[in-house]
Amino acid sequence: MYLSKFQELKIYITNFTELSRDALHIYAGLALFFIVAFFHYRQLKSKWAIGAVLIVAVTAELFDAHDDLINYGMWHIGASLHDIINTIFWPLLIWLMARFRVWKG
Template sequence: MDYVALKNVVAGLITPANPDALAHVHGGMAVLLLARLITRRSLSTPIPLACVAALQLLNECIDRYNHGSWRWPDTIADTINTLFWPTVLFLGLRWRRERTPVRAAAAEDLPATT
């Protein structure tokens, strides 16, 4: 069984409606969490997100090799589906991390209540 056929079988098991799109969403989140566990870096650091981007690039290069040419609409859709939620999590957690010290410092400045 070649790579494309195997990928389509796995994608069909995950979701029968639009297997490729949802498989990319699940794959991106799975890689993000695995990268978080393996690297022991917070999701608010760019390392886990970079792992997702690197594996997505590798996946699209394998698709290009197997199909013989770039299929730009598919490549763009796959990349958006794979990177959207990991990027949203990264940006949200990054924004929250930057705001947290401000709240802690503000809490220290408040007078103690008895």
């Protein structure tokens, strides 16, 4: 089975942290969102923050799709959508709440 450097990195991170891949997607999405929001004028409603999460999630799944095509001859679209949703769900929810001022009363 062919393992790209990206897949090897994911396996290393999974083994090192002993977390499931779903949990890592959630944590990675939240971490990226908060880091970009912090550096973009400390705004949770920053379009850059949610955009960065979306771009990274889709790009990572394109790498996975490439590896799926090489290893299995087909792309597991359902698994990719699952990973994208896991990555962007909480950052998107936080972004929407900040954008529409849910906390301001």
